[in-house]
Amino acid sequence: MFQTRLNDVAAEVGAHLDDVLAGYPDQQVIHAMRYAVSGGKRLRAFLVVESAALFGAGGAMNAAAAVEALHAYSLVHDDLPCMDDDDLRRGQPTVHVKWDQATAVLAGDALQTLCFSLLAAPETHADGAVRADLVASMAAASGARGMVYGQALDIAAETAAQPLNLDQIIELQAGKTGALIQWSAEAGARLAGEDIAPLGAYAKALGLAFQIADDILDVEGDAAKAGKRLQKDAEAGKATFVSLLGLDGAKARAAELVEQAEAALDIYGSQAQTLRDAARFVITRDM
Template sequence: MLQSALAADAAAIRTCLEAQITGDLRLHAAMRHALFGGKALRGFLVMETARLHDVNPSRAVFPASGIEAMHAYSLVHDDLPCMDDDDLRRGQPTVHVKWDEGTAVLVGDALQSLAFEMAAHPDGAATPEARADLALTLARAAGKDGMVLGQALDIAAETAADPLTLDQIVALQDGKTGALFGWAASAGAVMARADSAPLLAYAQALGLAFQIQDDVIDQTGDVTAVGKAVGKDAAAGKATFVSLLGLQEAKRRASDLVDTACDSLSGYGKRAERLRDLARFVISRQS
């Protein structure tokens, strides 16, 4: 049930984004390359929380597309030689490898702009106030106090005299991964002008569980299954949830976080079952 819903929402998001990127220049081809091929988990969170609040999916698909564009921008820039210097993403050459670094920078810039365009799109949230809130909160989640801050802390950790502590890694990942999860999970409530607090609590636990599983995969996965380089954190001597907690304790911590995420949805009853399924999926995935 979850997998079919993920696939259906990913297809709807792809259709929406393809309608926005119709050119045949190198820029447009590279944008499409960067956008498609993933699971669209963040977009699914937008779509599912919109359904939870009886928001029409034809409207929700616009902010859902926006968060996927924002996430894709972050990956394109994260893969650059000046950042993580990765050659593979989702089993395909990264944008700077397939084209060049200049194209990758421009693709990231264009995708970030597209993200805000979709969050504030007039065919998206029904009211100007909701569209403004989506754009404002996306800027905060993606910027200097959110995802970009998390990336800056990650870069600083590479040359720090001492490895990060567990609390510092949690703070880093709350920005780098958790901020966009939080925006996506609260988007449905924002569109409906409803209370987003339970969904933000869900997203905070979900985001940390997601990152712990990423660390597990980085240690135990193989490049073919994962679709990108593995073992880089260990090779660089970076502190991770696995290096600090050990593999089994990290898995246990992720499982506890999933329980916390699911408990935060108690007020929605059975209507939130797919969100609970998503939380369980996050720590079972292998890529």
């Protein structure tokens, strides 16, 4: 049932992004943008939609599409030769491989601005203060205090004299992966004018569990299902949750974090069941 709901949200968000991009000129960069936002689990969008449903808040589809656009931009740039130099993403050639590096840079730039355009649109919320809060919080989550900061730490780790310790990896991943997941889970409360703290606590645990699960999949996963190259960190000699905690230890830690995430939702009772299911999903997925 959860997988069906996840798939339904993914399809709805994908259709919304298609509608938005249909209003743009027929240019190569637009084709690259559409290509970049296609596929994927759309977990971040799902968290937006379900957190909004928790409060009966409108505007979720624009906010969900916005975070998917931002996430896609980060992947397009992350795959570039100057970053991770990957040629496969979601089982397809990366944007710079299918087109070229310049197109990939421009497509990523345009997807980032699309995110903020969607959040600032009157259709997202009638109250300009709410829209401004969504924009400001997304800027913080995606910028030099959030996702970009985490990516910078990751790049620096490649040439560091010593591998990162556990606390340093947690800090890195809280920015690189966790910040957008947290924004997504809090978005519904922001749209509804409700307290974001419970969903923030949920998302912090969820985001870390998600990354630990990624590290586990990097060791045990199937590259065909993952749709990307695996074991890159091990090949580069970088520390991961698995290398520091061991495989069993990493699995146990991820399970503990899921319990923490679920506990943070107790205040919402049975209404938050799909969000609890999402927490379990992140450590049982195979891609």
